[in-house]
Amino acid sequence: MTINNRFVEIEQTFLTEAKALRPDGTVDTRAASLVKEHVIEVSINEKPALRLVCTPNKLAELILGRAVTEGFIESSDDVESLYICESGNRAKLYLKREPEFGNKEYELPIEPTCCTDNRILGGFYGTKALQPVARTAISKEHVFALINKFSENASLHKKTAGTHSCYLSCMGEYQGVFEDIGRHNALDKAVGHALINGLAFADCMLFTTGRVPVDMARKVIMAGIPALVSKAVPTVDAVEMAKQYHLTLICRAWPDSYEVYNEGN
Numbered sequence: 001m002t003i004n005n006r007f008v009e010i011e012q013t014f015l016t017e018a019k020a021l022r023p024d025g026t027v028d029t030r031a032a033s034l035v036k037e038h039v040i041e042v043s044i045n046e047k048p049a050l051r052l053v054c055t056p057n058k059l060a061e062l063i064l065g066r067a068v069t070e071g072f073i074e075s076s077d078d079v080e081s082l083y084i085c086e087s088g089n090r091a092k093l094y095l096k097r098e099p100e101f102g103n104k105e106y107e108l109p110i111e112p113t114c115c116t117d118n119r120i121l122g123g124f125y126g127t128k129a130l131q132p133v134a135r136t137a138i139s140k141e142h143v144f145a146l147i148n149k150f151s152e153n154a155s156l157h158k159k160t161a162g163t164h165s166c167y168l169s170c171m172g173e174y175q176g177v178f179e180d181i182g183r184h185n186a187l188d189k190a191v192g193h194a195l196i197n198g199l200a201f202a203d204c205m206l207f208t209t210g211r212v213p214v215d216m217a218r219k220v221i222m223a224g225i226p227a228l229v230s231k232a233v234p235t236v237d238a239v240e241m242a243k244q245y246h247l248t249l250i251c252r253a254w255p256d257s258y259e260v261y262n263e264g265n
Helices: 059-069 140-151 155-160 183-196 214-223 236-244
Strands: 002-005 013-021 027-035 038-044 047-054 079-084 090-095 164-170 173-180 204-208 227-230 248-254 257-262
Touching (some): 002 059, 059 079, 059 183, 059 214, 140 164, 140 173, 140 204, 140 248, 140 257, 164 183, 173 183, 183 204, 183 214, 214 236, 236 248, 236 257
Parallel strands (some): 002 079, 038 090, 204 227
Antiparallel strands (some): 013 027, 079 090, 164 173
């Protein structure tokens, strides 16, 4: 797999003025730091495939992670090359095998529970079927260690309060934090980082700052990652999916406690 990333990361936050109004009628003006939205369109084997609205950082990780969690690829061995242009608005992903490109009848798409305008273009469908993840014992010490990283990093969120974060651990070793305006994107960036750096998905664990509906659980299962931790809550559907596919699902995760909704081991 070769990556030709010509995009130089741009300023991700901008200052603006906002008026603060109080119940007693007083008003003052304050500076507000806001996160920037970025759009990148991705072709797969020269066919339009993805339109992603994201925070303009770690675009290679985002694209490759999305390819994993959509079922287009399983490992870096499936990728010939990735090219990202200078502006970061266009990317070309070349796979060693063609993903399914459907002459399927149009179906009303299910809008994901995401805060961005992400789209799958051109009728692409993932070729990988959802499979149960490997049963893995999860150490509570590793879980709490990952939870405690929440208060240490996430510089964009500290500056703007406008991003989600996803933290990655592999075999108990902290690998980093990945931020984006969309929690799906943040998770994909973490998955892409694992792919680029040759980390085995079966040895990884993710911590997300966002809630866990079924589409978030599905992404983790599709990647083959056995454990997902969140400081927020899951849905009933996500818990049912976790049980069906052996995903360890931990939510309401804070430094003093966490709730286990399914133990995959």
